[in-house]
Amino acid sequence: MPQSTSVPSPDQVTDLVTPVVVRVAVTIGLLSTEPTPMSQLAIGLGIDDSVLRRLVRFLAARGILSVDANGVVSSTELGRRISDRTGSYAARLDWSGAAGRMDRSFVEDCLAAVLGRQRRPDPWAVFDDDPVLSGSFDTLMSARAAEWADELVEDPLWGRLGSIADLGGGRGHLLYRLLQAWPQLTGVLVERPGPARAAQEEAERLGLADRAQVVTADLRGPLPTGYDAYVLAHVLHDWNDEGAAVILRRAAEACGPGGRVVVVERELTDDQASSAAELNATAQDLRLFVLFGGGERTHDDLHALAASVGLSLEERRRLTSGRSLLVFARTPSPLRR
Structure with a gap:
């Protein structure tokens, strides 16, 4: 099998924080807002100012958000691509819907699946029993x-x-x-x-x-x-x-x-x-x-x-x-x- 000439660092292939935080940011609408001062942004999103600063600091360090000298927070090109509602990324990263449900199930069940342990009940039955979750899944598939x-x-x-x-x-x-x-x-x-x-x-x-x-x-x-x-x-x-x-x-x-x-x-x-x-x-x-x-x-x-x-x-x-x-x-x- 051909091998890649670009070798990622251990942190790049083991980090679990970044994918989770990006999903949270998409779900609360942090990446899809217009350029906004930090204090106003916290009020608009309904989250604590100190919590927002932690999120912004983390995402800015990864090129997803930027903060100018006046404290105005904006999405970068990467952030806009991730949160674009006309594409599939936003639907795939919505932590509150079917995508988030499946992401969490993957994290929780991966080891058991690899070891051949008993799986969860029929996933389709889970969707059929929850109309809101079912609708979210269909929206995800359409996206x-x-x-x-x-x-x-x-x-x-x-x-x-x-x-x-x-x-x-x-x-x-x-x-x-x-x-x-x-x-x-x-x-x-x-x-x-x-x-x-x-x-x-x-x-x-x-x-x-x-x-x-x-x-x-x-x-x-x-x-x-x-x-x-x-x-x-x-x-x-x-x-x-x-x-x-x-x-x-x-x-x-x-x-x-x-x-x-x-x-x-x-x-x-x-x-x-x-x-x-x-x-x-x-x-x-x-x-x-x-x-x-x-x-x-x-x-x-x-x-x-x-x-x-x-x-x-x-x-x-x-x-x-x-x-x-x-x-x-x-x-x-x-x-x-």
């Missing part, structure tokens, strides 16, 4: 989709299809983009109850309700049949091999002999060692393993998983977002003699 969905929507694959089933598609962050870009498409979105309700509302808001159906169902159970393609975008990595195989098998059964199963995932590879894409992929792999028992997979892993349920790879494209688009067809059964 993260901005990293990859637009490029995927431009792929010519969709021009060859008339209908698609988006499995585990959240609030419709991919399906509704596809319907807007490709007017010949109709679709169905299959989700848990919470995101399904939000997806229906979003379809109506966008004027797509006549072309998009929303169905509440477990992806491990029977799925709506008769669609040209069944899309699993960033779904399989939430599941271990057994669970992912069940979902793939259900998709293969639903699509029939002439349909396709479309998978969008990161593919782990040693070819990009120490690149930003590889750093992100390996971090996500561990997070998914600890939180859900799943993880990112190599191309060979995905190919073998699909083959185990009777799917064969027809097309594969690497996207600039670091994801791969994989199109599978049902493997023809041998002729009986």
Whole structure:
């Protein structure tokens, strides 16, 4: 495996304070305020002045905030990027929502997961039992989709299809983009109850309700049949091999002999060692393993998983977002003699 020529210091790879403090700063709105004198900022944020000074001192030392000679606090370019509500960082760093819940679970459960000890209860049940947490998770997923969905929507694959089933598609962050870009498409979105309700509302808001159906169902159970393609975008990595195989098998059964199963995932590879894409992929792999028992997979892993349920790879494209688009067809059964 290629090694990085830039060797980080031990403090850089062991510090736990910085990631936590940055999340707190994003959550309380410290990084998204206009340049403000320190005393006014403390009042506006509703925190003690001495506590604010500690936070500002810490973040300024790391190039996230700056303080001028008059004591006016401002976000630096880095701070503005972190807190930008139009991107995915702010949603990912919100310590009060689903992202914060998962971050804390990762810290608490990482050792137990590595040692193979008993995991927490089904994380999806936790979301289903808490509508506010479920909504926060769906918002997070929609924000993260901005990293990859637009490029995927431009792929010519969709021009060859008339209908698609988006499995585990959240609030419709991919399906509704596809319907807007490709007017010949109709679709169905299959989700848990919470995101399904939000997806229906979003379809109506966008004027797509006549072309998009929303169905509440477990992806491990029977799925709506008769669609040209069944899309699993960033779904399989939430599941271990057994669970992912069940979902793939259900998709293969639903699509029939002439349909396709479309998978969008990161593919782990040693070819990009120490690149930003590889750093992100390996971090996500561990997070998914600890939180859900799943993880990112190599191309060979995905190919073998699909083959185990009777799917064969027809097309594969690497996207600039670091994801791969994989199109599978049902493997023809041998002729009986």
